[in-house]
Amino acid sequence: MSLKLTILGCHSATPKVESHPTSQILEIKNHLFLIDCGEGTQVQLRKYGVKFSKINHIFISHLHGDHFYGLVGLISTFSLLNRRTELHVYGPKGIKELITMQLKMSDSWTNYLLIFHELDSKESVLLFEDKKVEVYTIPLKHRIYANGFLFKEKTNEERKLNMTEIKKHREIEICDYHNLKRGRDFKMENGDIIPNSELTLDPPKNLSYAFCSDTMYFPPVIPIIENVDLLYHESTFLKKDEEVAEKTKHSTAEQASLIAKEANVGQLILGHYSGRYKNLELFKEEAQDNFENVILAETGKVIELK
Structure with a gap:
């Protein structure tokens, strides 16, 4: 078994030359999943050699621009590349209206089947399942409705x-x-x-990955992500700005590490940094006071588990 995560972008708010908004590619059990699609995602996909034709499932955590403004452009590019394979988009209720209105007004309807799976449940639900992988929502607490996503390899019973x-x-x-x-x-x-x-x-261990996008400190996620091998948890702020984090419903690096510790995860990835900080190593230092195995997300960084 193997799991490969490529960070396409990991910063909050507005894009900068070297600071790209949230987007990730997860390769697991011969699937290639796109997680969030901030502005410029398709350029990042090109830069890091991801084949557009292999993306059949896109998961959008919430409808803030730095997490989905790149989606309609990517959908349109798929058409220009004469895509024929159906595309599944999972995201909050309203995403279908947002995307189809843009396609309608630009007369850019897709030449492939575009299937939306709109979400509104506040409980963890199964989104996708086949013989190899299952994907669940992770309900989060942000300023608007938001979900993270849990990706799990299915049990291989054969020895x-x-x-x-x-x-x-x-x-x-x-x-x-x-x-x-x-x-x-x-x-x-x-x-x-x-x-x-x-x-x-014994058969290889089944691997799992949890993506917790924008959220304030929210302990109810712990039983959902318990014992995952790899956790991405937003850490927009440092502890000294905890008051701002609470006001904007984001997390600090310390709070992300507490979630990782209580959930007994294997590794913690921090990301979604506020642009106010110049030294990102401070995030790692703060988190390691509670949880040792911490990775800082960086644009282009690849994390691979086997």
Whole structure:
């Protein structure tokens, strides 16, 4: 199993030359998911070599501009590239009206099927599921309706063959492999039983990623994201500006680290920094007072788990 996250943008509010608004690409179990689509996202996709044709699912956390103003441009570019594959967009109620109005007024209807999944639940709900992956909402608390997203590899029940051990027993043939993968012991011709644990290995660990976009400190997310391998949590402000964070319903680096600690996550990524700060290392230092394994989001940064 493997999980690869590419940060296309991780800053708040207005774009700058080197400060791009929120957008991420998650590669998990042969899926390529786009998470948020701030202004300039399609340029960032080009810059980091992401194939547009592989994006079939886009998840929008909320309808503030720095998280979705790049969406209509990307949708239009897909048409210019003669896309034929359907595109699914998941986002707050109202996103369909916002996007289709722009397409209507510019007479730029798509030549592919554009499917909107509008959200309004304040509970965690299943958004997407196939044989490999499932995606849930993470209800957040911001100035407007907002969700994060939880991506989980589905359980692989088949065990891995331990070929080193299997080759020691000539009686075991290729036709026996399926039963071994399903956990069955092997019965020798003389009646002896070889335990399955000697012939197979545990399947790879299923990986998970939680994206918590704009939100104030909100402990109800903890049971939803508990034990995830990788957590992105916004940290717009430092503790010294906690009063501003509360007023604007954002989080501090310290608060993000408390969520990570209580949820027992593997790694914490901080991002969505306010432009008022010049030294981002202060965010990491503040968070590490509570949670050691902290990564600072940077434009173009790739985090990979295996």
